Amino acid sequence: MPNAKKRDVQVLPIAADTTVLRSRSWTQLRFEIEYALARGTTANSYLIRGDKLALFDPPGETFTDIYLAALHQRFDVELLDYVILGHVNPNRAVTLKALLKVAPQITFVTSNPGAINLRTALPDTELKILVIKGEETLDLGKGHNLQFIPTPNPRYPDELCTYDQQTEILYTDKLFGAHICGDQVFDEGWEIFNEDRRYYYDCLMAPNARQVETGLDKLSSFPVRLYATGHGPLVRYALLELTQAYRTWSQQQNTQAIKVALLYASAYGNTATLASAIARGITKAGVGVESINCEVAEPAEIQAAIEKSAGFIIGSPTLGGHAPTPIQTALGIILSTATNSQLAGVFGSFGWSGEAIDLLEGKLRDAGYRFGFETLRVKFKPTDVTLKLCEEAGTDFAQSLKKAKKVRSPRVPATNVEQAVGHLVGSLCVVTSHQDDVASAMLASWVSQATFNPPGLTVAVAKERAVESLMYPGRNFVINILPEGKHLGLMKHFLKPFTPGEDRFTGIATEKADNGSPVLSDALAYIECSVSNRMEAGDHWIVYAIATSGKLLQSDALTAVHHRKSGSHY
Known part of the structure; x- marks a missing residue:
């Protein structure tokens, strides 16, 4: 090359x-x-x-x-x-x-x-x-x-x-x-x-x-x-x-049961970039997005998108201390069309001030709308960190809509097949990755050795997981295998919901692996991995990775395993 x-x-x-x-x-x-x-x-x-x-x-x-x-x-x-x-x-x-x-x-x-x-x-x-x-x-x-x-x-x-x-x-x-x-x-x-x-x-x-x-x-x-x-x-x-x-x-995308209207205008391209990252997070979670550039859209198009959406997100630059006219028009349509049952979100970019973002947030809060994420304010050009923040905000927004709409079926007794699948046992692990300025982690039990030569393994990653975007071919991560009897603290920590952009490793003792990803100090063992390829499989990605390095940290401990009663949920 x-x-x-x-x-x-x-x-x-x-x-x-x-x-x-x-x-x-x-x-x-x-x-x-x-x-x-x-x-x-x-x-x-x-x-x-x-x-x-x-x-x-x-x-x-x-x-x-x-x-x-x-x-x-x-x-x-x-x-x-x-x-x-x-x-x-x-x-x-x-x-x-x-x-x-x-x-x-x-x-x-x-x-x-x-x-x-x-x-x-x-x-x-x-x-x-x-x-x-x-x-x-x-x-x-x-x-x-x-x-x-x-x-x-x-x-x-x-x-x-x-x-x-x-x-x-x-x-x-x-x-x-x-x-x-x-x-x-x-x-x-x-x-x-x-x-x-x-x-x-x-x-x-x-x-x-x-x-x-x-x-x-x-x-x-x-x-x-x-x-x-x-x-x-x-x-x-x-x-x-x-x-x-x-x-x-x-x-x-067009046949998704739940849709979000994503409205924006962009003076220099920065707000459009933020909109793309938010949309990426929404679609990862299995929710449809109707993206609308307010600078070229007709009012009737904006109104129709809002009427058929379960939630709306609006983004704006700040020009001369104000929101551009197309955004003010879109805001008026929202206030006259959207119901209080629809989830709201606000984002924007600015140079020296952010009055347009404050205007949007203030008007929507005064009108009684609930927000799906904390308002996103980005100064100057977005970075990898801010784009990751926007993606996670979009995913959280989509998941909130799915919960509100009760997309997931109520819990019913597991079928024979689900009971059988549920008895496949997996090691309890924490997948960690750190690339450039972005880090993430998730609790995983769907991890399995896949090959002897080269030494390889597979990890099933739900599409909406934040760490998923760090697990493309050529990227690196670490599998931290948890020890039996000492795993509950780490398990609870990585099971809890994290807010967009929140540091997953606060209060957790870590060291840095050779590939740059965090190693949990209390892990039983860790394996450094390099992603070889991945396959789309329903609501998950199956990631195949080569084990490049690793170490047993606790020789007298056993591996913590995850026992389930049904194969229909974790």
């Missing part, structure tokens, strides 16, 4: 007159939840050379210099006719300005919301913009007749896909991507990308599942050979499987 700090541009022809330029970074580019696996990313751009020259999605300023150098080396950039933007991100402004200096004749092709964002990103710049309002076409010559398909969602209201009839390539921008960096351009052996693609979907698409389904319906009429994605490997070999997976995942 290239040096971890290295950035480069990988250039490769992928079809007739068509080239991909993959700007690559092997490091996490910024603190956002969709990058949390820290496997780097690629910013994929494409160039079609018909009678006219069209460039898709130039990358952000992180790559501006090396990207332009790669373009100049291979193409006549000064002859560029079109720059097609699947969505307009402000961090692309530097690259777009540099392109305009070389080719001032460029016509930008984008959706109507994209045109608004583009003018905001490039103020005081004379721009030629072809605004796509529907499924319009653009003929580049040599058979490259482009069909544009708007596929907006709350996170990316300007989202635009493009289909080339000549090559049967669908340029999907955010859809079907993954944040992973490597030398592989296409997705041969595509199963190895499943984890990354699912994580990407869960972070970016799940809160917008209704719009994703609508987009899939629009795209289904096109015969496609290749998805030219905005990030990660291009999709050639898993076209059918990934498309069906997106539809299945979206349908699962």
Whole structure:
């Protein structure tokens, strides 16, 4: 693998007159939840050379210099006719300005919301913009007749896909991507990308599942050979499987019995990032999210989402000491529509003050709403710690709704099967993990040795567990095995509910393992583990890990075990 700090541009022809330029970074580019696996990313751009020259999605300023150098080396950039933007991100402004200096004749092709964002990103710049309002076409010559398909969602209201009839390539921008960096351009052996693609979907698409389904319906009429994605490997070999997976995942989200309306506006992207982390926590707990960007949503859409939700969460930046107008409008709709039986939540980001957050919280408390978590106030950019806090807050919010709705069936006598399954005995352990500035732990009894060579084990982790997000392939954790007769104190400590962001190890004696995770000083033994892979299994993830190190701390003690009477609950 290239040096971890290295950035480069990988250039490769992928079809007739068509080239991909993959700007690559092997490091996490910024603190956002969709990058949390820290496997780097690629910013994929494409160039079609018909009678006219069209460039898709130039990358952000992180790559501006090396990207332009790669373009100049291979193409006549000064002859560029079109720059097609699947969505307009402000961090692309530097690259777009540099392109305009070389080719001032460029016509930008984008959706109507994209045109608004583009003018905001490039103020005081004379721009030629072809605004796509529907499924319009653009003929580049040599058979490259482009069909544009708007596929907006709350996170990316300007989202635009493009289909080339000549090559049967669908340029999907955010859809079907993954944040992973490597030398592989296409997705041969595509199963190895499943984890990354699912994580990407869960972070970016799940809160917008209704719009994703609508987009899939629009795209289904096109015969496609290749998805030219905005990030990660291009999709050639898993076209059918990934498309069906997106539809299945979206349908699962859209049919959840309990839903949360997540309303927000975001001036600089920070509040949207917090919203993504909260949504991730909610969906982990098996509750649906209807994400609404109040800056582009109609009042009727906001009202409908609130009416069908069991709870609502609203987030806002603070601009000039106030909440932006769309948030004030949304607040008015909430106060006139939501009932006091609906659970509430407030979050937001700010620079020097947080009046908008205080306004939202004060108005909702005065109106008598119950809060599902303590109001989240984040100054400046979120960090890994604050994103983890938001995720845990979302999970707590969802679990509170499930308890209120009594989703779990009342306890009834166990069936024969449940009684039999319940008599599978497991060792009582505490799983601990510490990565960067984030630490977590959970009590576990579904732990089992799985392989001799290499020495490996499996851990079943409920999807809503906070530690779950620290147990992806390549991550490390420790299994702390508890001693019989001395386990009750630790068991009670790690069984208690923790508030979002609360330190799990307060009052617990620990040491640091070689892999950085906490070792409980009172454990019988500990095993240092590295996650090899994991499998989705109903309401749990089955994590397979390799034992890399370990030690017996109490040679005269026996292992504490967990006896159950039913296999329907812990």
